[in-house]
Amino acid sequence: MTREENVQKQLAGRFPEVSATIRIARERRIFVDVPEKRFIEVLDYVREELGFPILCLIIGLDEGERFGIIYVLSSSDGNIVTLKRHVPRESPVIQSVYDRLPNSEIYERELADLFGITVTGLPEGPRYPLPDDWPAGQYPLRKDWKPEMLGSKEAAINE
Amino acid sequence: MAQSLFNIIVFPGFLFLCLAGVCAEYFDRIFHARMQNRKGPPWFQPVADFIKLSAKEDIIPEEADSFMFRAMPVVAVAATVTSFLYIPLWGSQALFSFEGDVIVVLYLLTIPTMTFFLAGWYSTSLYASVGAVRTITQLFAYEVPLFMAVLAPALLADSWSLSGIAAYYRAHPLYWVFNLPGLAVSLVILLGKLEKVPFDIPEAETEIVGGVFTEYAGRYLAFFRMTIDIEMVVASSLVAAVFLPFGLGFGSVVGFILYLLKVTAVIAAICLLRTIFARLRIDQMVDFCWKYIAPAALLQLLVNIVLKGVLSQ
Amino acid sequence: MSRVTIPLGPQHPALKEPANFSITVAGEKILSTSSRLGYNHRGMEKACEERTYIQDMYLLERICGICSHSHSTAFVQTVEEIAGLDVPRRALYIRTLIGELERIHSHLLWLGVAGHEIGFDTLLMYSWRDREVVMDLLALLCGNRVNYGINTIGGVRRDITAEQIAGALRDMDILEERTRYYIDIATSEPSFIARLAGVGYISREDAVRLQAVGPTGRGSNVAIDIRATDPYAAYGEVDFKVITDSHCDVYGRAVVRLLELMESYRIVRQVLKEMPDGPVTVKAPRKIPAGEAVSRVEAPRGEDVHYVKGNGSDKPERVRVRASTMANIQAVNKMMENNNLADVPIIIAAIDPCFSCTDRCVRVIGGKREDLGWRDLRRHGISWYRKHWGIDFGELNRKLHSLRGER
Numbered sequence: 001m002t003r004e005e006n007v008q009k010q011l012a013g014r015f016p017e018v019s020a021t022i023r024i025a026r027e028r029r030i031f032v033d034v035p036e037k038r039f040i041e042v043l044d045y046v047r048e049e050l051g052f053p054i055l056c057l058i059i060g061l062d063e064g065e066r067f068g069i070i071y072v073l074s075s076s077d078g079n080i081v082t083l084k085r086h087v088p089r090e091s092p093v094i095q096s097v098y099d100r101l102p103n104s105e106i107y108e109r110e111l112a113d114l115f116g117i118t119v120t121g122l123p124e125g126p127r128y129p130l131p132d133d134w135p136a137g138q139y140p141l142r143k144d145w146k147p148e149m150l151g152s153k154e155a156a157i158n159e
Numbered sequence: 160m161a162q163s164l165f166n167i168i169v170f171p172g173f174l175f176l177c178l179a180g181v182c183a184e185y186f187d188r189i190f191h192a193r194m195q196n197r198k199g200p201p202w203f204q205p206v207a208d209f210i211k212l213s214a215k216e217d218i219i220p221e222e223a224d225s226f227m228f229r230a231m232p233v234v235a236v237a238a239t240v241t242s243f244l245y246i247p248l249w250g251s252q253a254l255f256s257f258e259g260d261v262i263v264v265l266y267l268l269t270i271p272t273m274t275f276f277l278a279g280w281y282s283t284s285l286y287a288s289v290g291a292v293r294t295i296t297q298l299f300a301y302e303v304p305l306f307m308a309v310l311a312p313a314l315l316a317d318s319w320s321l322s323g324i325a326a327y328y329r330a331h332p333l334y335w336v337f338n339l340p341g342l343a344v345s346l347v348i349l350l351g352k353l354e355k356v357p358f359d360i361p362e363a364e365t366e367i368v369g370g371v372f373t374e375y376a377g378r379y380l381a382f383f384r385m386t387i388d389i390e391m392v393v394a395s396s397l398v399a400a401v402f403l404p405f406g407l408g409f410g411s412v413v414g415f416i417l418y419l420l421k422v423t424a425v426i427a428a429i430c431l432l433r434t435i436f437a438r439l440r441i442d443q444m445v446d447f448c449w450k451y452i453a454p455a456a457l458l459q460l461l462v463n464i465v466l467k468g469v470l471s472q
Numbered sequence: 473m474s475r476v477t478i479p480l481g482p483q484h485p486a487l488k489e490p491a492n493f494s495i496t497v498a499g500e501k502i503l504s505t506s507s508r509l510g511y512n513h514r515g516m517e518k519a520c521e522e523r524t525y526i527q528d529m530y531l532l533e534r535i536c537g538i539c540s541h542s543h544s545t546a547f548v549q550t551v552e553e554i555a556g557l558d559v560p561r562r563a564l565y566i567r568t569l570i571g572e573l574e575r576i577h578s579h580l581l582w583l584g585v586a587g588h589e590i591g592f593d594t595l596l597m598y599s600w601r602d603r604e605v606v607m608d609l610l611a612l613l614c615g616n617r618v619n620y621g622i623n624t625i626g627g628v629r630r631d632i633t634a635e636q637i638a639g640a641l642r643d644m645d646i647l648e649e650r651t652r653y654y655i656d657i658a659t660s661e662p663s664f665i666a667r668l669a670g671v672g673y674i675s676r677e678d679a680v681r682l683q684a685v686g687p688t689g690r691g692s693n694v695a696i697d698i699r700a701t702d703p704y705a706a707y708g709e710v711d712f713k714v715i716t717d718s719h720c721d722v723y724g725r726a727v728v729r730l731l732e733l734m735e736s737y738r739i740v741r742q743v744l745k746e747m748p749d750g751p752v753t754v755k756a757p758r759k760i761p762a763g764e765a766v767s768r769v770e771a772p773r774g775e776d777v778h779y780v781k782g783n784g785s786d787k788p789e790r791v792r793v794r795a796s797t798m799a800n801i802q803a804v805n806k807m808m809e810n811n812n813l814a815d816v817p818i819i820i821a822a823i824d825p826c827f828s829c830t831d832r833c834v835r836v837i838g839g840k841r842e843d844l845g846w847r848d849l850r851r852h853g854i855s856w857y858r859k860h861w862g863i864d865f866g867e868l869n870r871k872l873h874s875l876r877g878e879r
Binding site: 195285 | 476478479484485486499500587588589590591592593594595597598601661663664666667812813814815816817
Binding site for chain 3: 025026028029031053054055056057059060061062070072074076077078079080082101102103105106107114125126127128129130131140141145
C-alpha cells in the first residue's frame with residue numbers, strides 16, 4: 001500500500017464522515033473536504049498522527065454562498081494533504097491555528113485583509129498585505145469586488 | 160604677514176591640500192576599483208562630485224541645532240589644514256615647528272573625528288546619533304595605540320617636534336627601520352581615523368544609512384567629504400614623516416617627488432587593506448584594537464626605550 | 473543606555489525591496505523587532521483571475537526577477553496537472569536546466585549581496601562579475617537575462633542546440649573554478665567569518681516550528697529540498713545531494729548556498745549529457761477543465777507553492793502563490809534576538825529576501841496610461857542611447873559575440 005492510500009485509509013477510519021471526500025489526485029497529493037465542525041480535530045490528527053507537520057499555505061476561495069479555506073499540509077517526505085473547510089459568507093469567522101502552527105499568522109492576516117474573513121485568536125500586529133489606510137469593507141479577492149469600488153482618493157494614488 | 164597668508168591659504172595650506180585631497184581621493188578610488196576588477200571613475204570625478212554637491216540645496220533638519228550643524232564642517236576643515244603646517248614634507252624642517260608640536264598635530268587630527276561626533280549628535284536623527292556614538296567608541300579604541308605608536312619614534316629621536324624627529328632620522332639614516340611595527344600599527348589605525356572598511360563602522364551604509372552624515376546635504380556634506388580627503392593626505396604625510404624619514408637631503412625637487420611617492424604608498428596600503436576585508440562590528444573592532452593593536456604599539460614603545468639605552472652608550 | 477526604536481525601511485540601503493523592520497535597541501544590542509510587509513502588494517492574484525492561462529503565465533513569471541523561472545514552472549505544472557497534459561521529457565530536461573542556471577545566478581547574486589551587507593564590496597564585485605557568465609548563458613539559451621519566457625503550458629518554447637550544450641558545458645567549468653575560489657574565501661577569510669559565524673542563530677527546532685524553507689532551513693540542518701522530496705521536472709532522474717549544514721547561523725546558510733552551487737553544476741552537466749531527443753511541447757487546450765492542483769518548486773530561495781483552480785473556461789477561478797520569502801520572513805524576527813544592530817542587514821539578507829515575490833503584482837486602477845509595447849520600448853531605448861551617448865548596440869553585440877567565440 002502506498003503512503004497516499006495509507007493516509008486515506010487511516011483518515012477514513014478515524015473520521016468516517018470525510019471518507020467520501022478524500023481524493024488522491026496524483027502521487028503525493030491528497031485532497032480532503034472537511035466539515036467545519038470537526039475541522040480542528042482533523043487538522044490536529046493529520047498534523048500530529050499522520051505526520052504532516054508543515055503548513056505550506058492557507059488559501060482562501062470565494063465560492064459564492066460560502067468561502068472555502070484550504071490548508072495545505074506537507075510531510076517531510078514530500079506528500080501533501082490539503083484540508084478544505086467552508087464558512088458561510090454572511091458570518092465568515094474562523095479560529096486561528098496560530099497556537100498550533102505559528103507560521104499561519106501571515107496567511108491568516110491575508111485571509112482577513114483580502115477576503116474579510118474574521119480570524120479570532122491572532123496576536124496583535126500590523127495588517128498584511130494592504131496599506132493601513134485601505135478603506136474598510138473592501139475585500140479585493142472577493143469575486144464581487146471591482147477596482148471601481150474604491151473611492152477617488154485611492155484611485156488617484158495609482159495614477 | 161603676506162608670506163604667512165600665502166602659506167596658510169595657498170601652499171602648503173588650504174588650496175594645495177584641496178588639490179592633494181582630490182588627487183588622493185581619485186587615486187584611492189581608481190586603485191580600489193582596479194583591485195575590484197572595475198573600471199573606476201574618470202579623473203575629474205572627485206571634482207565633479209564636489210561641484211555637484213556644492214550646487215545642491217542645503218537642507219538643515221528642523222530638529223537639528225542649526226549653528227552647530229553648519230559650523231562643524233568648517234571646524235573640521237580648519238583643524239585638518241592647520242595640522243598640516245607642522246608636518247615636514249621634504250627636508251627636515253616644517254613650516255612652523257616648536258618643541259611639542261607632535262602632540263598638537265595628533266590632537267588637531269582628533270578634532271575632525273570629534274566634529275563628526277558632534278555633527279551626528281546635533282543632527283538629532285536616529286541613524287546619525289547611532290553613528291555619532293559609534294564614532295566616539297571607535298575613537299577611544301584607536302586613539303591610545305595611535306599616540307603610543309607615533310610617540311615611539313619621537314622617543315628614540317629625543318624630540319617632541321616633528322621637525323626634530325625628521326632631523327634626527329636624517330642624521331641617522333637607517334634608524335627608521337626600527338619603527339616598522341609602529342608603521343603597521345598606524346596604517347591600521349588610519350583605516351579607523353579615515354573611517355574606511357573594515358573600520359567604516361560609524362558610517363556603515365547598509366546598517367545605519369549614512370551614519371553621522373545621514374542628515375547632511377549640499378555644501379556642508381561637500382565640506383565634510385573634503386575634510387576626509389584632506390585628512391587622508393595629512394594623516395598619510397604624518398605617517399610618512401614619522402615612520403618613513405629617508406631620502407630627506409636631496410633638495411626640494413627630488414624631495415617633493417619622494418614625498419609624493421611616500422604618501423601614495425601609504426594611501427595604496429590603506430586602499431589595499433580596505434579592499435581585502437569585510438567591515439567589522441563595533442565590539443569586534445574595539446576588541447581587535449585593545450587585544451592586538453594596543454599591545455603592538457606598546458611593544459614598539461618598549462623596543463624604542465631599550466634601543467635608546469643601547470644606542471646612547 | 474536608553475531604548476531607541478530604529479526604523480529599517482521601507483526605504484533603506486540594506487533593503488533592495490521595501491519592507492519595514494522596527495528594531496528596538498539598547499546601545500547596539502537588539503531587544504525586540506517587529507516587521508511590516510505589503511509595500512509591494514500588486515494585486516496579482518486578482519489580476520490572474522481576469523486573464524487567460526497563457527497571460528497568467530507571463531504575469532506570474534514577473535512576480536520576481538530572480539526566481540521568475542521557478543514561479544512560471546510551478547504555475548504551468550499546476551495547469552498541466554489539471555489539464556492532464558503529458559509533457560515531453562526533453563521539455564522537462566530543459567526546464568530543469570534553466571531552473572538550475574537560475575539557482576546558480578541567484579546564489580552568486582546572493583553571495584555578492586551578502587558581501588555588500590557586511591561591507592565586503594570586493595566580494596560583491598567579484599561574484600557579480602562571474603555571475604555574468606551564467607547570465608550570458610541564460611541569454612544565449614532563452615534570449616533573455618531575467619524573465620526567461622522559456623516555459624509554456626505543455627512544454628517549453630525553445631529547443632536547445634548541440635552548440636549551446638557545448639557552450640554551457642564550457643561555462644560550467646569556468647563557474648566551478650570560480651566557485652571553488654569563493655568556497656576557499658568563505659572558509660579562510662577571517663573578517664568574513666567573524667561577521668557571519670554565530671550571527672542570526674536559529675536552532676533546528678525553531679526552524680522547523682517556524683517552517684523556514686530552502687537554504688535558510690537547510691542551514692539549520694532541516695534536510696528538506698523539494699527537488700528531492702517532491703521531485704518535479706527531471707529532478708527524479710538526476711543524481712544530487714541535499715546540502716545541509718549544522719551551524720544554524722548566517723555562516724551555515726552561506727555554506728549551504730556555496731555548496732549547492734557545486735551540486736547545481738553537477739545537475740546541469742548531467743542534464744546536458746542525458747538530454748533525451750524528441751519534441752519540446754505538446755498542444756495545450758485553450759480551455760482548461762475544472763479542477764485544482766497544488767504544485768511546489770524549489771526556487772533558489774526555498775520552496776514556491778502555487779495553487780490553481782480551474783473552472784472549465786480559459787481563465788482560472790483562483791490562483792494562489794506563496795513565495796519562499798513569505799515562509800522565511802516569519803523566522804527573521806526570531807533570528808534577530810540577541811544580536812547587534814550591525815548584524816541586522818546580513819540577517820535579513822541571509823534569507824535572501826524577495827518582498828516583491830511575497831507581496832505580488834501590479835494593477836493600474838483608473839487613470840490613463842500610455843502603453844508602450846516591448847518593440848516600442850526597445851526601439852526607444854536604442855535610439856535614446858544612440859542620440860545621447862552615441863552607443864551603437866549592433867556594434868556592441870558583434871563584439872560580445874566575437875569575445876564569446878574567443879573564450
